[in-house]
Amino acid sequence: MQDYEIIIGLEVHAQLNTQSKVFAVSPTQFGASPNTQVSTVCYALPGALPVLNKKALEKAILAGLALGSSITLFTKFDRKNYFYPDLPKGYQISQFDKPICVGGQVEISVNGEEKAIRLTRIHLEEDAGKLIHSLDPNIPFSYVDLNRAGTPLIEIVSEPDIRSSEEAYQYLVNLKNILRYINVSDCNMEEGSLRCDANVSIRPRGEKGFRTRVEIKNLNSFKAVKSAIDYEVEWQKEQYSRGLTFSQMTKLWDANSQKTIPMRTKEMAHDYRYFPDPELPPISLTQEFIDTLKSNLPELPKQKKLRYVTEFALPEYDAEVLTSEKEIADYYEQVVAICKDPKKASNWVKDEILGIVNKENISISNFSIEPKRIAELIQMLNSDSITGKIAKIIFETMLTSKESPSQIAQKQGLVVMRDTQQIEELANKAIASNPDAVEGWKKGRDKVLAALVGFIMKETKGKADPKLVNEILLSKLGPLGEKQK
Numbered sequence: 001m002q003d004y005e006i007i008i009g010l011e012v013h014a015q016l017n018t019q020s021k022v023f024a025v026s027p028t029q030f031g032a033s034p035n036t037q038v039s040t041v042c043y044a045l046p047g048a049l050p051v052l053n054k055k056a057l058e059k060a061i062l063a064g065l066a067l068g069s070s071i072t073l074f075t076k077f078d079r080k081n082y083f084y085p086d087l088p089k090g091y092q093i094s095q096f097d098k099p100i101c102v103g104g105q106v107e108i109s110v111n112g113e114e115k116a117i118r119l120t121r122i123h124l125e126e127d128a129g130k131l132i133h134s135l136d137p138n139i140p141f142s143y144v145d146l147n148r149a150g151t152p153l154i155e156i157v158s159e160p161d162i163r164s165s166e167e168a169y170q171y172l173v174n175l176k177n178i179l180r181y182i183n184v185s186d187c188n189m190e191e192g193s194l195r196c197d198a199n200v201s202i203r204p205r206g207e208k209g210f211r212t213r214v215e216i217k218n219l220n221s222f223k224a225v226k227s228a229i230d231y232e233v234e235w236q237k238e239q240y241s242r243g244l245t246f247s248q249m250t251k252l253w254d255a256n257s258q259k260t261i262p263m264r265t266k267e268m269a270h271d272y273r274y275f276p277d278p279e280l281p282p283i284s285l286t287q288e289f290i291d292t293l294k295s296n297l298p299e300l301p302k303q304k305k306l307r308y309v310t311e312f313a314l315p316e317y318d319a320e321v322l323t324s325e326k327e328i329a330d331y332y333e334q335v336v337a338i339c340k341d342p343k344k345a346s347n348w349v350k351d352e353i354l355g356i357v358n359k360e361n362i363s364i365s366n367f368s369i370e371p372k373r374i375a376e377l378i379q380m381l382n383s384d385s386i387t388g389k390i391a392k393i394i395f396e397t398m399l400t401s402k403e404s405p406s407q408i409a410q411k412q413g414l415v416v417m418r419d420t421q422q423i424e425e426l427a428n429k430a431i432a433s434n435p436d437a438v439e440g441w442k443k444g445r446d447k448v449l450a451a452l453v454g455f456i457m458k459e460t461k462g463k464a465d466p467k468l469v470n471e472i473l474l475s476k477l478g479p480l481g482e483k484q485k
């Protein structure tokens, strides 16, 4: 079997989260009734003139700065001409030869190996509207909704540096994470604010130069990107193994059949007849403007991860999980700020909380327990006023209650029991009802202590102070006997 190398380049469209459109004042609210988020510019009424939204420009530059691109000081907009009913102007305003950002990279780590995927460019453009086709055969109409028309997009084009579907997946995860950290896009794939086209080709390992590529569109989840690439690679391998070739084409991913389906070949490709948009003056940026934006860039995932390891002394793995989403990092930092115990806070957030958040598939920002209450719970643990077991009980209660952990502890009598006399009595009872354990202790079997502690914990429903229980039991058992063979 011929060994093939996989070559992938991704084109990602991210919707910028501005309040208004890129060349118009109309709002960009998602999910509004059709044609309510529109103005004369979106309708392309005669005489309506586009005016650039400064915020959209800033966000596009921020994306470039965060991804290590160089920013083009003299940039401009071009018309990309094509006809489609959701595009009343007959052209899309995009950028052709002077994209706002050039170069840059997304760093990925696959199977422990670090790798930088180079970016070709990032450009700013407007989105088109949407066609809504009637599903009712008695109403044979399609409708045009222009709410999305003119929403700012950045298109991020990668070099063909990606070598597997797993790398493509990581690239998207990391890219999304960065764009969300810097608050330029919410990258919500379900709402279409992140869209990805995958360009795929293969070549016999060792061969120089690239072979014909297939561009796959309609990928609406990270999982779809992975599955589509895997399917496409197999398809191309099969063509070559049969001695066949194919021409460059665009395919669609069909999630139902889990197949890529040809849409059009290169011969049918559009000639967009790009030319500079005469209604939008070119933009001349100063280095000072860019430097100011750069100095306002927030901490990026990689820097944050490093800081968690150095400042909070967290294991690399903890830092990785906690910085994997901005919301998780924000939540975690709020907990630490109050309880001042980075490692305990990490354990609670990454194990208990993310366990629930992931299971319920919600965002941590919608998690029912606020950082403040988790911090208080950790403080109670650290001051030994509750045991680990009680903490879990309080945590469970907090999931459905608005009360603070101390209120819950008080109400349910969940405080640590430190009554020496009572523990002495329980220790006597434990020893009396476990003669075997006591016998074992004399024979040097130190494990029996845990059994006796367990007995008392069970009797007190986990409330007895484990330290005190240990001390009292030890004093009653006397020294551990010689180990017998």
Ligand code: ADP
Residues within 6 Å of the ligand: 007, 008, 009, 010, 011, 157, 158, 159, 160, 161, 199, 200, 201, 210, 211, 212, 213
């Ligand atoms: P177009 O404008 O037609 O989409 P581009 O040159 O901008 O073409 O390339 C689009 C994407 O295709 C880029 O991400 C690039 O890395 C990728 N690409 C180019 N050639 C190949 C190839 N042979 N195999 C896989 N990906 C490729």
Ligand code: MG
Residues within 6 Å of the ligand: 011, 197, 215
């Ligand atoms: Mg393309």
